[in-house]
Amino acid sequence: MQGAATSSTASPVLEASPKLLLIGGKWQAAQSGETIETRNPSTGEIVGHFQSGKAADVDLAVAAARAAFEGHWSKTTPFQRQELLLKWAHLIDAHFEELTWLDVLEMGVPISVALTRRQRVIGMIRFYAGLATALHGETIDNSMPGEFSSFTLKEPLGVVGAIIPWNGPLVAAVWKIAPALATGCTMVLKPSEEASLTVIRLAELLQEAGMPDGVLNVVTGYGHEAGAALAAHKDVDKIAFTGSTATGRRLVEASAGNFKRLSLELGGKSPNIVFADANFETAVPGAAMAVFANTGQICSAGTRLFVEAPIYEEFCARVAEFGRKLVVGNSASAETQVGPLVSTRQLEVVQRYFDAGAREGAVALSGGERLYGAQFENGNFVAPTVFTHVRDDMAIAREEIFGPVISALPFSNMEEVVARANASEFGLGSGVWTQNLGTAHKMARAMRAGVVWINCYQAGDPAVPFGGYKESGYGRESGIEHMHEFLQTKSVWINLNG
Ligand code: NAD
Numbered sequence: 001m002q003g004a005a006t007s008s009t010a011s012p013v014l015e016a017s018p019k020l021l022l023i024g025g026k027w028q029a030a031q032s033g034e035t036i037e038t039r040n041p042s043t044g045e046i047v048g049h050f051q052s053g054k055a056a057d058v059d060l061a062v063a064a065a066r067a068a069f070e071g072h073w074s075k076t077t078p079f080q081r082q083e084l085l086l087k088w089a090h091l092i093d094a095h096f097e098e099l100t101w102l103d104v105l106e107m108g109v110p111i112s113v114a115l116t117r118r119q120r121v122i123g124m125i126r127f128y129a130g131l132a133t134a135l136h137g138e139t140i141d142n143s144m145p146g147e148f149s150s151f152t153l154k155e156p157l158g159v160v161g162a163i164i165p166w167n168g169p170l171v172a173a174v175w176k177i178a179p180a181l182a183t184g185c186t187m188v189l190k191p192s193e194e195a196s197l198t199v200i201r202l203a204e205l206l207q208e209a210g211m212p213d214g215v216l217n218v219v220t221g222y223g224h225e226a227g228a229a230l231a232a233h234k235d236v237d238k239i240a241f242t243g244s245t246a247t248g249r250r251l252v253e254a255s256a257g258n259f260k261r262l263s264l265e266l267g268g269k270s271p272n273i274v275f276a277d278a279n280f281e282t283a284v285p286g287a288a289m290a291v292f293a294n295t296g297q298i299c300s301a302g303t304r305l306f307v308e309a310p311i312y313e314e315f316c317a318r319v320a321e322f323g324r325k326l327v328v329g330n331s332a333s334a335e336t337q338v339g340p341l342v343s344t345r346q347l348e349v350v351q352r353y354f355d356a357g358a359r360e361g362a363v364a365l366s367g368g369e370r371l372y373g374a375q376f377e378n379g380n381f382v383a384p385t386v387f388t389h390v391r392d393d394m395a396i397a398r399e400e401i402f403g404p405v406i407s408a409l410p411f412s413n414m415e416e417v418v419a420r421a422n423a424s425e426f427g428l429g430s431g432v433w434t435q436n437l438g439t440a441h442k443m444a445r446a447m448r449a450g451v452v453w454i455n456c457y458q459a460g461d462p463a464v465p466f467g468g469y470k471e472s473g474y475g476r477e478s479g480i481e482h483m484h485e486f487l488q489t490k491s492v493w494i495n496l497n498g
Pocket of ligand 1: 163164165166167190191192193221222223224226227228229231242243244245246247248250264265266267268298299300400402428468472473
């Protein structure tokens with residue numbers, strides 16, 4: 001039987017009044033007068049309301065971001081930008097529990113997990129605060145050294161529209177805001193309609209840290225309204241997007257109007273490959289949590305579990321057993337390891353894949369169903385699931401499910417598994433479990449994915465780039481490469497004899 005969470009830790013009481021848009025330093029209602037309610041996916045209770053911003057609000061926010069960019073922010077010194085970001089990091093540190101509770105109540109990440117993200121969030125801001133003072137162009141030795149001197153300048157792109165999903169609002173928002181502001185760009189941020197409260201609180205803290213008006217603007221609202229208006233806006237220089245591949249495709253079309261730059265962090269169906277010589281003690285929990293963490297709602301989740309044939313049955317049984325022992329329940333409970341799915345819509349999606357798997361002949365070794373019972377009432381809970389007898393052509397082996405569902409596939413040798421693992425339109429994460437150094441190195445080069453984790457999964461650091469190949473998007477987050485996503489290069493020529 002699935003483990004269940006019982007005791008609760010105290011969660012904050014949220015304000016009843018709807019949260020406002022932040023435009024040009026002022027908190028204001030959407031012009032439509034409409035709001036969106038947000039519900040706790042563990043209980044179905046309403047946890048708050050925020051504005052339903054639309055094109056008219058986006059216009060105001062972009063104008064404010066443009067004024068802030070031209071007026072002062074692009075002319076600030078790196079030290080000034082660094083100072084603001086470090087003060088913000090300090091305030092986030094001081095309010096970290098409050099921020100994590102917003103993520104817990106709005107999108108359902110377990111509190112025990114959310115609290116472990118402190119270093120990740122604060123470390124990321126400090127990393128980009130540091131890099132603000134390390135950006136530089138180059139002096140280039142051209143072929144006419146007696147006649148011309150040439151060098152490059154790195155300049156901020158301008159107004160950035162950032163659009164983020166719901167599956168980790170705190171991390172996703174900081175990941176966009178910190179590098180963009182560090183370069184001297186200003187931003188209009190549109191959080192997900194499923195989870196906006198954390199982002200609003202982050203913006204309040206940035207104001208408290210001394211952010212000049214208009215540097216960060218927040219327009220909450222629906223994707224097809226506020227998001228689409230931002231993506232198509234003629235005065236936005238770049239869209240930094242994290243979300244589904246389907247939406248990413250729309251943004252590419254919308255960018256054509258003014259050839260705005262794009263960075264796209266999109267979906268995945270990542271292979272996680274276990275060789276027969278893998279250490280079971282680490283590979284079993286590694287394979288399980290590569291998918292069950294965040295209830296499978298992670299873009300790079302290792303959902304296609306390839307297991308070498310001689311160990312397939314035993315390994316899959318151990319992963320299923322691991323999944324059955326995980327404590328699923330209310331995210332507010334300190335014991336919970338796996339929370340609910342974010343929404344009833346997402347619950348329906350995952351249930352459809354349960355049905356599709358069964359219909360196509362896969363066998364649910366564990367899970368494969370919604371969880372019922374008093375402790376799951378009104379919440380969007382499903383059991384961590386391991387499907388065996390999966391074929392590569394099944395929907396559960398090809399499509400992103402965004403739920404705690406492992407599709408386990410046997411393989412015979414390295415050449416075969418490389419071909420099958422790479423035969424996907426996605427290319428975000430990938431995992432390899434082996435004790436053979438040669439296998440590890442060969443696989444690292446063979447995978448067509450932006451990240452290869454060997455004997456680990458989901459390791460991350462602000463200094464190490466993250467992003468996708470193929471239809472998982474383009475551009476990189478983290479690392480110095482991320483800063484360059486917000487910069488453009490200007491070449492300067494000086495006639496030495498003039
Ligand atoms: P989504 O694409 O539905 O929505 C993402 C954001 O885009 C939301 O803010 C939404 O309001 C907005 N949006 C929707 N339609 C839009 C439009 N027409 N124009 C402009 N904006 C629009 O994705 P989601 O369901 O919120 O998130 C889940 C998806 O995000 C998954 O596919 C997941 O893999 C992906 N994701 C990727 C990464 C990554 O780093 N690669 C990280 C997290 C999530």
